[in-house]
Amino acid sequence: xxxxxxxxxxxxxxxxxxxxxxxxxxxxxxxxxxxxxxxxxxxxxxxxxxxxxxxxxxxxxxxxxxxxxxxxxxxxxxxxxxxxxxxxxxxxxxxxxxxxxxxxxxxxxxxxxxxxxxxxxxxxxxxxxxxxxxxxxxxxxxxxxxxxxxxxxxxxxxxxxxxxxxxxxxxxxxxxxxxxxxxxxxxxxxxxxxxxxxxxxxxxxxxxxxxxxxxxxxxxxxxxxxxxxxxxxxxxxxxxxxxxxxxxxxxxxxxxxxxxxxxxxxxxxxxxxxxxxxxxxxxxxxxxxxxxxxxxxxxxxxxxxxxxxxxxxxxxx
Amino acid sequence: xxxxxxxxxxxxxxxxxxxxxxxxxxxxxxxxxxxxxxxxxxxxxxxxxxxxxxxxxxxxxxxxxxxxxxxxxxxxxxxxxxxxxxxxxxxxxxxxxxxxxxxxxxxxxxxxxxxxxxxxxxxxxxxxxxxxxxxxxxxxxxxxxxxxxxxxxxxxxxxxxxxxxxxxxxxxxxxxxxxxxxxxxxxxxxxxxxxxxxxxxxxxxxxxxxxxxxxxxxxxxxxxxxxxxxxxxxxxxxxxxxxxxxxxxxxxxxxxxxxxxxxxxxxxxxxxxxxxxxxxxxxxxxxxxxxxxxxxxxxxxxxxxxxxxxxxxxxxx
Numbered sequence: 001x002x003x004x005x006x007x008x009x010x011x012x013x014x015x016x017x018x019x020x021x022x023x024x025x026x027x028x029x030x031x032x033x034x035x036x037x038x039x040x041x042x043x044x045x046x047x048x049x050x051x052x053x054x055x056x057x058x059x060x061x062x063x064x065x066x067x068x069x070x071x072x073x074x075x076x077x078x079x080x081x082x083x084x085x086x087x088x089x090x091x092x093x094x095x096x097x098x099x100x101x102x103x104x105x106x107x108x109x110x111x112x113x114x115x116x117x118x119x120x121x122x123x124x125x126x127x128x129x130x131x132x133x134x135x136x137x138x139x140x141x142x143x144x145x146x147x148x149x150x151x152x153x154x155x156x157x158x159x160x161x162x163x164x165x166x167x168x169x170x171x172x173x174x175x176x177x178x179x180x181x182x183x184x185x186x187x188x189x190x191x192x193x194x195x196x197x198x199x200x201x202x203x204x205x206x207x208x209x210x211x212x213x214x215x216x217x218x219x220x221x222x223x224x225x226x227x228x229x230x231x232x233x234x235x236x237x238x239x240x241x242x243x244x245x246x247x248x249x250x251x252x253x254x255x256x257x258x259x260x261x262x263x264x265x266x267x268x269x270x271x272x273x274x275x276x277x278x279x280x281x282x283x284x285x286x287x288x289x290x291x292x293x294x295x296x297x298x299x300x301x302x303x304x305x306x307x308x309x310x311x312x313x314x315x316x317x
Numbered sequence: 318x319x320x321x322x323x324x325x326x327x328x329x330x331x332x333x334x335x336x337x338x339x340x341x342x343x344x345x346x347x348x349x350x351x352x353x354x355x356x357x358x359x360x361x362x363x364x365x366x367x368x369x370x371x372x373x374x375x376x377x378x379x380x381x382x383x384x385x386x387x388x389x390x391x392x393x394x395x396x397x398x399x400x401x402x403x404x405x406x407x408x409x410x411x412x413x414x415x416x417x418x419x420x421x422x423x424x425x426x427x428x429x430x431x432x433x434x435x436x437x438x439x440x441x442x443x444x445x446x447x448x449x450x451x452x453x454x455x456x457x458x459x460x461x462x463x464x465x466x467x468x469x470x471x472x473x474x475x476x477x478x479x480x481x482x483x484x485x486x487x488x489x490x491x492x493x494x495x496x497x498x499x500x501x502x503x504x505x506x507x508x509x510x511x512x513x514x515x516x517x518x519x520x521x522x523x524x525x526x527x528x529x530x531x532x533x534x535x536x537x538x539x540x541x542x543x544x545x546x547x548x549x550x551x552x553x554x555x556x557x558x559x560x561x562x563x564x565x566x567x568x569x570x571x572x573x574x575x576x577x578x579x580x581x582x583x584x585x586x587x588x589x590x591x592x593x594x595x596x597x598x599x600x601x602x603x604x605x606x607x608x609x610x611x612x613x614x615x616x617x618x619x620x621x622x623x624x625x626x627x628x629x630x631x632x633x634x
Binding site: 019022023026027030031032033054055056057058059060068071072074075078079187188189192267268285286287289291292294295296297298299302303305 | 336339340343344347348349371372373374375376377385388389391392395396504505506509584585602603604606608609611612613614615616619620622
């Protein structure tokens, strides 16, 4: 059967269509390389679920993640990048080229840029899996409107947790922000907004031990680490923002990773394997933001073009 | 006299108001740090003189450098960053803080981010200085319109040279692209446009030896390196795009630099001196573009905030 499957060729294949992948496509395609993005879900990545973006340079008015990635997508298409909605199953080297297998087809490329992003870390407590979609959520933007005049808990103390707690006050009557430490990690402008918001109550030094309910979520069992005390908290929903995990399944056994599983790249966004580049939230880096993801993507595409020219072929003059 | 001068305090001082500096200001000010940009000229940097920007992710329509930096400037001001139009003369450490002297005032800051950018390299041939502004230009966007139906030469073979040669065909009747090698360094999409443009004639393997004229420029003396032959070329203007030099005057003796004089930073954009960060075209890096400058700036601001918290003071909770 395999021999009947189509094999299409591209210079550059980008795995993942978030901001890093879209920026890589803009630069690669504008550099006259035949370019494809593989995206198994919606083009846009994690930023799609961010209601408000106010710090991507050049967007003076607060806007949505969706608005920004739509523009990036159109820009990539304008330069003739293709976007293929297939899930990549395996990538294997063939000489200096790479064979990419998706659920439907086989592709051959000269360079690959991994922009597979990251996903939310789970609490891994009893009830979390059972009530996911029934009160347990990892996306306030997606599910916040379901909690109009209800009581919700947000778990975490970083930027995402505090920003989403603030966002949820638009709907919920009460938002508990539950954090395992005695101070937040979020930037101070956001902390201050949370402290000033009367709907938000912060519960310090506390972790969730269990999520309880019947057909829907009802109650959290909390544990205060300073007082070694267990309490119950009645809530209608819980939003979990306790960190991110790199989407490295495809490359785990092949590429050098940091202890958390993020891909290690050099300054040109090259990984340890020639012709394999990586960009965005999936790589080891200082700051995970749209502004750094697009920079990584552009740099990876620029480096991939140089690598192809030097190692595989000279483009026609 | 010095004791009478005002000393104003900020958490973060950003030297230079191009895209890197503006992005640093957006991130620093949004992080609730008191932030100032010092800019001796116009806010915007080198991108101000770029007529068309089509690859900054998120700007789907081709736009001007001016349009993008205006938006970034407004964004920085929205988060309460200040912009001071003074020239920084000296920066000296005082304990962990830094004293900044401008032509008018003295400032004290906790962290400094250098975003001083770069400027065009000169040919350093006879006539170049004499005819600057009288036919010798480093900015097609600024001066191109003066050459309607005239004959001009562009010197260089990189992206900037070829892009500006293309831009000049809007005005000039003939554009010679003079390059010292036998192939261009520009990305292939741009090369192809140049090859297809009937107004552009490429002169390979050739350098400019002298620029001649009387009250205005008249003639170039060219030297073909392969044939060891000298020729004359009658032109009305010459646009020089042969590389960039970092604006490192303020820090040359203090910071670690690469052999070309670009500032060396680590992944968090920290230099070798604690509390001194750098971002944008002035640093050693793979790809000099607006998209990488803003990423550097955001990362430097994020790192400066962390450094201040860990080394100078804890912000009030």
